[in-house]
Amino acid sequence: AQKVTQAQTEISVVEKEDVTLDCVYETRDTTYYLFWYKQPPSGELVFLIRRNSFDEQNEISGRYSWNFQKSTSSFNFTITASQVVDSAVYFCALSDAASFSGSYNKLIFGAGTRLAVHP
């Protein structure tokens, strides 16, 4: 069964701190895709990254970095030198072969982690 677990419900940090959001996934497929989305107070989920299961290289984009570890089924997201504008709910999601080989792409979302960055 597919499942995404984001154990951290809420995280509160002070500006300029580094923060890591955890994501653990379950799938029986060897081919799958992992995603992170950001949901600011305005409501829309904004796509941040997509990673396929065959690419274990870590990715860095500005202050954002992602650590993909197949051995532990984790796809953690780190924000370096956090800013107030990073305050949002962050969702990790999974799409595996059973999900996207059908008639549409099915994303399985985690429950989300609410990040509050204080000045």
Add this chain to the structure above:
Amino acid sequence: ETGVTQTPRHLVMGMTNKKSLKCEQHLGHNAMYWYKQSAKKPLELMFVYNFKEQTENNSVPSRFSPECPNSSHLFLHLHTLQPEDSALYLCASSRDPGVPYGYTFGSGTRLTVV
């Protein structure tokens, strides 16, 4: 602006009212989705339309009725809702099935049932 537009942004309705939520995308996507986001609960997939055909109804009560007249437009018709239906309703779209590029989401409609 994400390319997926939802209207209205906010809606307050009584339990006996009938209203509709609208979603529009001009990204050339073929699949459209309705999600429900309640406070402190995971995103719940409600309906999926692929090339205008409904491909999934995730055990949603009949008081929610989707409509997809074409690949660019998706509606969610609401009638005789309950207070527990108050939530953020998100529309999303995606490219061709089998290509896992993820979704593009709208900003949502914040629904309050009184």
